[in-house]
Each structure stands twice: as C-alpha cells, then as structure tokens.
Amino acid sequence: MSYHVDQNGYYGNFGGAFIPEMLYPNVEELRTNYLQIMNDPSFKKDFDQLLKDYVGRPTPLYFAKRLSEKYGTRIYFKREDLNHTGAHKVNNTIGQILLARKLGKKRIIAETGAGQHGVATATVCALMGMQCVVYMGEIDIARQAPNVARMKMLGAEVRPALSGSRTLKDATNEAIRDWINNPLDTHYIIGSAIGPHPYPDMVTRFQSVISEEIRKQLLEKEGRDYPDHVVACIGGGSNAAGSYYHFLDDTRVNIIAVEAAGKGIDSGESAATSALGREGIIHGCKTLLMQTDDGQITEPYSISAGLDYPGVGPMHAHLYASKRGEFISVTDDDAMNAGLELTRLEGIIPAIETAHALAVPQQRPFKKDEVVVINLSGRGDKDLNTYIDHFNL
Incomplete structure (x- = not known):
C-alpha cells in the first residue's frame, strides 16, 4: 500500500477535487502545471535560495x-x-507564491486560523509586491491580535468571516467565495494539506x-x-x-x-x-x-x-x-x-x-x-x- 497521493489525487479513499464548476479552470490549471513547475531547475533554485537566505x-x-x-x-x-x-507555514507560502508568479497571477488570497499562515502569506506578498487579502474568523481575529497587526503592517487586507463559528472553517468558505468571483488573476494560497487536488499534495511537497x-x-x-x-x-x-x-x-x-x-x-x-x-x-x-x-x-x-x-x-x-x-x-x-x-x-x-x-x-x-x-x-x-x-x- 502507498501512503502517497495517486494520479487521481486520492490517498486511499480520501482526496479528490469536489469543486463548483466555476473553480474547475483554476484547479485544473494548477493540477496540470504544479509538478512541472516544481521540478523545473530554475524554480527549485529560487525556492531553495529563499528557504536558505530568507527563511533561515x-x-x-x-x-x-x-x-x-x-x-x-x-x-x-x-x-x-x-x-x-x-x-512552518512560510515553507509553503514561499513555494506557492513562486508558483503563482509562474502562472501569471497578480493577486493572492488566503485563509488563516491562528494567523501564522496569514502572516506567512502577507510576508511573501510583500516580498514579491503582490496584492494580498487574508480571510480570518472574527473570533480568531480577537484571540490572535498580534498576528492581525503583523498582516496589516505587511500590507495585507484582513477580512473577517462573520458566519458560522467565525473561525478557520468559515474563513476558508469566504476565501473560496472570493476565488470563485475572481478566477483569472487570483491564486488561492491554501495553508494546510487540505482542499481539492492538487493542494494537499502540493502543500505537502513544499513542507x-x-x-x-x-x-x-x-x-x-x-x-x-x-x-x-x-x-x-x-x-x-x-x-x-x-x-x-x-x-x-x-x-x-x-x-x-x-x-x-x-x-x-x-x-x-x-x-x-x-x-x-x-x-x-x-x-x-x-x-x-x-x-x-x-x-x-x-x-x-x-x-x-x-x-x-x-x-x-x-x-x-x-x-x-x-x-x-x-x-x-x-x-x-x-x-x-x-x-x-x-x-x-x-x-x-x-x-x-x-x-x-x-x-x-x-x-x-x-x-x-x-x-x-x-x-x-x-x-x-x-x-x-x-x-x-x-x-x-
């Protein structure tokens, strides 16, 4: 038995891409390009260099x-x-912003719970000069105030999720809605090994x-x-x-x-x-x-x-x-x-x-x-x- 992802984006019975039709072009663009881009020597060189000199x-x-x-x-x-x-979040955001740049995206969105992924996304957007919108549950905004301040200092717009439990799940829902409404110029940097294929595999490979x-x-x-x-x-x-x-x-x-x-x-x-x-x-x-x-x-x-x-x-x-x-x-x-x-x-x-x-x-x-x-x-x-x-x- 393999514990790695298969060619259809499944780990055993789990995984896949269950997405609204509006998101299909975005996810398909990622799926058909992510491994090729990640294996490109110039991409690997940029990724490794930033991990060494910028991340530490x-x-x-x-x-x-x-x-x-x-x-x-x-x-x-x-x-x-x-x-x-x-x-650890920055390992993934460095990789994904380099990938977004290769795909010609100009705007980045993200979700965050504890705020660390939001800070890591805002950080790499500042580094690359890209627009950044971070969705965060209203309750998490209150309990993670220092990270909210960091994101704003870095130039990100922090948008509160006001529905449901007003935490990570709801922030993710809001980010997906944004992506549906802005499919052409926007890349969604998912912060965890979750989401439609290829995200779980892509995030895991960067980590x-x-x-x-x-x-x-x-x-x-x-x-x-x-x-x-x-x-x-x-x-x-x-x-x-x-x-x-x-x-x-x-x-x-x-x-x-x-x-x-x-x-x-x-x-x-x-x-x-x-x-x-x-x-x-x-x-x-x-x-x-x-x-x-x-x-x-x-x-x-x-x-x-x-x-x-x-x-x-x-x-x-x-x-x-x-x-x-x-x-x-x-x-x-x-x-x-x-x-x-x-x-x-x-x-x-x-x-x-x-x-x-x-x-x-x-x-x-x-x-x-x-x-x-x-x-x-x-x-x-x-x-x-x-x-x-x-x-x-």
Whole structure:
C-alpha cells in the first residue's frame, strides 16, 4: 500500500477535487502545471535560495536533554519555530507564491486560523509586491491580535468571516467565495494539506523539506537517517504532512498524529476528528469530517486557533483508516501544561498547536533507546495572552 497521493489525487479513499464548476479552470490549471513547475531547475533554485537566505533553513534538530531525562527516552525537536515568521507555514507560502508568479497571477488570497499562515502569506506578498487579502474568523481575529497587526503592517487586507463559528472553517468558505468571483488573476494560497487536488499534495511537497532535513540531521546525530517515532499536531495538518513525508513508506518509523480533544472527546467541545469524524466532503476534498447524522458539519472547538478545524487533510485520513498512523487526542489542559513544561525545562515557549504534540510523552511511554522527533511547528509569541489567561501569569 502507498501512503502517497495517486494520479487521481486520492490517498486511499480520501482526496479528490469536489469543486463548483466555476473553480474547475483554476484547479485544473494548477493540477496540470504544479509538478512541472516544481521540478523545473530554475524554480527549485529560487525556492531553495529563499528557504536558505530568507527563511533561515535548515532549521536545527535540537536534542532536548532535560525533557529526555524526565521521560526516559531520546527526544529531539525539529525547530520550525525558528523560521522567519515563527512557524512552518512560510515553507509553503514561499513555494506557492513562486508558483503563482509562474502562472501569471497578480493577486493572492488566503485563509488563516491562528494567523501564522496569514502572516506567512502577507510576508511573501510583500516580498514579491503582490496584492494580498487574508480571510480570518472574527473570533480568531480577537484571540490572535498580534498576528492581525503583523498582516496589516505587511500590507495585507484582513477580512473577517462573520458566519458560522467565525473561525478557520468559515474563513476558508469566504476565501473560496472570493476565488470563485475572481478566477483569472487570483491564486488561492491554501495553508494546510487540505482542499481539492492538487493542494494537499502540493502543500505537502513544499513542507517535505522538514522530513528531508530530519533525515540528514539524524544521520549526523544518531548515525541513522530515521527516527523510531515522528510526532506532529494535526488540524488540516501541513506541518505533520511535511514531517511524515519521507517516512511514509518506511515502516521502521511510527507516525504519531496529535489532535485537539478540546474539553474532552465526548464533551461536545472538541476537534478530535479521528475519534468523532466519518467520511464526508469539506472544502473540495473527501476526508474524515465531524458531522451530524444528516451531514451537517459539527462546530469544532480547541483552545488552539490553528487546530479547531472539523476535518483533517486526506493524507491523514488515509493514515488513520489504514492504521499506518497512531492517532492521539490531547485536551486543552494537557496541551497547556505540556507547553509550560517545555518552557520551564528547555527555555522554549511553543505555539499552543505544538503544545498538543508535546503532551504525547505524558500519555504514551517510549523506550529508553528510542529516538522520538517532535515537530516544534511554531513559537508561542502569538499565544502569550492565552497562556497568561490560562495560568494567571
């Protein structure tokens, strides 16, 4: 069994392109051109150069000595928090804006939840001199104010999504409406491994620089180019997809995906899609989706603005259904405590999304000689107010 996308845009039973007719030309233009453009030597040269000189790659693979001692295993962090803009998101936005330029697009739209993808999109638009509109749920605008300010400083227009739960799902709906109305000059930079084919594969390929570097760095540090476990948080799941990519078919590597259980899986306030979801279609692809018996999307909840999405990317749905991935759900409280623990033991303040992945060693034992790589997908600057409120700091 392959865990990569097939020629029709499916991961097993999940994926595809379920789109309104108005969007067909845009998506088809991308599908027929993305691999050719990405494999072009001049594109690769520009992409690699910007990742190195602008983003600051390669990011370090850091051995967390004190945390490893506490949990009796060998824990490494892939430090995506050290990228320019503070998260993994910029790997994808650099790639997609170069691709949009090759396709002759003049205007960029994006959706954002935690604001990191919005900041990364606004950043590359400023870099390339392109118009930028970012859609963001009204609730997320309130809880991620520093990122909203960054986007505006960078010249982006931030448009609030006022419908539904007024979070990530609704921002995505608004962005898709914009794209339908502006099909010719606009490229939609989707921030996660979700959406109609080829987006999940394209975003994953741009993010696969993460697992590519992990292999090289582990060879240097451990004398082998694979970990025993690779751990990442998933909402839509681009940081996870990038962390897993080069290990998907390597059965020596256990893939661990960490979802947001919110106030508890059965509390009615959760975003644990693997536990609560079933097959459905959202934002252009077939995947696992939290929904009612009559197919209405269930509103997700998480303390993390980046994980409260009612579905997962189709790659992750396939990893779950095929049992290739081990799925763990982490509550708000456990995630917040894990974030504080990392801060106190290693001097790194993580994003709350990342803190969900950090809770795994508390919930699941690892062996003494095992190598565990956790993708530290973002830094916690944007979440300081949430930390302050939670811990009464």
